[in-house]
Amino acid sequence: MKRPILRALICALLGSVQLASASAQTFPTQTIKLVVPYPPGVTPDITARVLAAKLGDVLGQAVIVDNRLGAGGTIGAAVVAKAPADGYTMLYAPSALLTMTPLMYKKLPYSNADLQPVSFIGYLGYLLVVNNDFPAANLKEFVDYVRAHPKGVRYASYGIGSGTHLSMELFAKQAGLQMEHIPYKSTPTTDVMSAQVQLMLEPYGGQALEVVKAGKLKALGVTPRQRSPEWPNVPSMSEVAPGYDVLGALGIWLPAKTPTAIRQRYLEALGKVMAMPEVKDRFRSLSIEPVNTGPAPMLKTIEKETALWSSLVKELDISLD
Template sequence: MKTATTLTRRILLCALCAPAAVLAQAPAWPARPLKLVVPYPPGGLTDVLARLVSQKASEQLGQPIVVENRPGASTIVGAEQVARAAPDGYTLLMAATTTLTTNPLLFKKLPYKPTDFTPVALVGTVPFALVVSPSVPAKDLREFVAYAKAHPDQMTFSTSGQGASSHLVGEMFKAATQTQLRDIPYKGSAAALTAVLSGEVSATFDGLTNYLPYARDGKLKILAMFSEQRVPAADAIPTLLESGYPDAVAYSWFGVVAPVGTPATVVNRLNQAFNTGLRSPTLNDRLRTDATSGPILSPEAYGEFMRSQAQLWEKVITPLNLNLTP
């Protein structure tokens, strides 16, 4: 009887020790390099920001973060890849306005849903801007609106296609200012930029960063920003909000997300690493130069930010009755 009792105690002791032994053998996270998928071609602002912040975050994590460009189909190709990845924190997505706030409203059939992702960290926001050709006889926003109203349907703006940010922001501007501008679609943002540079169209709407160099050289005029307040990189440019258009506030945003189901401990570790990198003085200086800013957010606050952005764009997109296919 004594022998049986001793054996039972040994079995129970082994059972209690087993989980501890398994945990002791599990490698600490992260145990290998991470991958950050950028759903845009190399060289653009999203790609540049991804590489800058990844370098800083990798210093905190003790593992490299490899940036992989997977452009295509309005960021759908890269987003689908990450949505289907294992939720272990090793595969991340550099999401943007298009990926998670406008695509779900524009395309009835997407291979992913916003709920397929877990928010990790907001990287930055860039205000959209009203950019006009030097040939347009308007030196400020007030004159531009007056001229547009005096010449209905004669004013045009270039877009990089139906449903693109340049198109949607233009529609927001039209609704806010009660003007009639005709959108002219081009194949890509480069062609849309060339059109306004050459005077082929009157204006365009896009992220402020893309047009600052041309404005500084006098090749374009930036008349207003769609931000709540002026930005240090272009503090001479007024906002539409301060000019009396409260419904014309919109940003292009960039942020890191992970596949849904990624453990909260991993998400919080990633958030801390990226946010610490964003506080770096060298990275801060670069972001300000590119007119990029944004609050340092927790994963929960970042998720709330994305939901608010979806609500904003829903008000713009729904009246347009767009039904796009990827």
């Protein structure tokens, strides 16, 4: 290659790098869209609105929540995966959308590689709740009863292949239980209260938790290995199913080709937001532990959980296509 041509290529490359750097330094200059692939009122949406308000204050630009529903969250994920890689469109969702969901579709309009991890901002589990007439006062009595009545107990979930479905099936497998699964398209809380189904797993921060606090449902267990500070008297389900440990995470992703400098801008802003006492208090009131992990733990979690759920999805022969 002739030297003048080589010099021209180098100058062009340097110019593009300088342009990207300058763009990142001035970022953001317009409204940012935070895509939540779930309906208003559920845990991801509630926390997204807290996050959007504070993140907008720190960045100096409005951050709006955009609920994009459907297909188990994949419609919202596709919106972000195909968005311009300029930092103005983010995905806010549970880690399950990248670990469980892809396992149940033969073909998606995007892949995990189309999304760049930014940070987990909250860890959360599920609460095992039963109706007040269920003949068990604690987790051990619950397990004993279900074992004595194989397939005689019905549990609700937020749908086939949802986190509440797979997490309960994993517990049943590890605890040696057989139950009938009743999937719902919306919250099953009312039916659990009226004993049309006996129990469910409810995400921390979900609608059923206020019902539990009001004494209209009983809480018997939590899915993470560690007990929740908000539910200190509720045992971990690992105490009756050794090795059981389900801890979800809420996180932020950007389109894959978004410049690293823009991701770093978000990390710095998230560090300030997640350190705010009012944000910590709000998250913890929902039994969610506020964090700001950065991208590395996200990649490790996705790899680990994909391996865990892959075998269960195959065993249950779940397909959502």
